[in-house]
Amino acid sequence: MKIRKEEIEEETEVVKVGEVKKELTGWEPKTELGRKVRLGKIENIDEIMEYSTPIKEVEIVDYLLADMEEEIIDVSRVQRTTDSGRRMRFRVVTAVGNKNGYVGVGKAKGKEAGPTIRKSIEKAKLNIKRIKRGCGSWECRCGQVHTVPFKVTGKSGSVRVYLSPAPKGTGLVGGAIVRKILTLAGISDVWVHTEGYTRTSINFAFAVLDALENTNKMKIDEKETENLKIHSGLV
Numbered sequence: 001m002k003i004r005k006e007e008i009e010e011e012t013e014v015v016k017v018g019e020v021k022k023e024l025t026g027w028e029p030k031t032e033l034g035r036k037v038r039l040g041k042i043e044n045i046d047e048i049m050e051y052s053t054p055i056k057e058v059e060i061v062d063y064l065l066a067d068m069e070e071e072i073i074d075v076s077r078v079q080r081t082t083d084s085g086r087r088m089r090f091r092v093v094t095a096v097g098n099k100n101g102y103v104g105v106g107k108a109k110g111k112e113a114g115p116t117i118r119k120s121i122e123k124a125k126l127n128i129k130r131i132k133r134g135c136g137s138w139e140c141r142c143g144q145v146h147t148v149p150f151k152v153t154g155k156s157g158s159v160r161v162y163l164s165p166a167p168k169g170t171g172l173v174g175g176a177i178v179r180k181i182l183t184l185a186g187i188s189d190v191w192v193h194t195e196g197y198t199r200t201s202i203n204f205a206f207a208v209l210d211a212l213e214n215t216n217k218m219k220i221d222e223k224e225t226e227n228l229k230i231h232s233g234l235v
Contacts, residue, residue, distance in 0.1 A: 027059045037063055045102070046233050049130045061125040065102060070121050071095045071180045073105070074201035075113060092120040093202055096128070097184025101233040104128035105181065105209045107202055131185055132215040134230040136165030144168065147189045149230045150218060154211025157203035158196035161211045166191045177201060181208045186235075 029035045034057045036042045045064040048055065055061060061068065073093040079086050090113045097103035106124030110116030134149035135142055147165045154161045161178065166189040172179045174192030182190060198204045220230065 094120040096124040103185035130233040131212040134228045140167035154207045156206035159203040159207040160195040161207040162193040164191040
């Protein structure tokens, strides 16, 4: 069940997404990876992605990607019937990204909208993905990093998302959810084709993320990498 912004304001204070930044001055790392980041032994998030080390502390992402931006994808009310009656909760889906090769999607449930939004953003940061971009459209060949390097497919639930390279200036030809996520990833031109029940915002968002993550699974030789101007992560 969808809810309007005005309804959220009646029950809890609205959280401005740009204000959810964490202060790192009092951060005490609890993992070995966090300690290495805090001591300066790891200065670039690409180093973490090279070895597929799981990130278990939000502060690691805040520390290495200080220019992250957040978007609320969907805020809905969900209910569950129990012996004591109906229990209403908020379900929030958010996306984060630095508009330069890194993007993540997270979801959370809670009794209040504000804390649930924060929790969802934290999960999105822990689910951060490095993607590949380039100039994969045969109609373009401009040599700039503005679209996906080749056609990729993502799936979540019943939803399938197909991303195809588009020439520069085309824009993001897709729905509002896919446009938000691709913008945070740093992609400005792409053709989008979808299948399944895309009104399910959770599956739609995670299908887009899965498609972007699949850009890393294609094996490409050095010659094609140069021709398509493929870059992984930060540019």
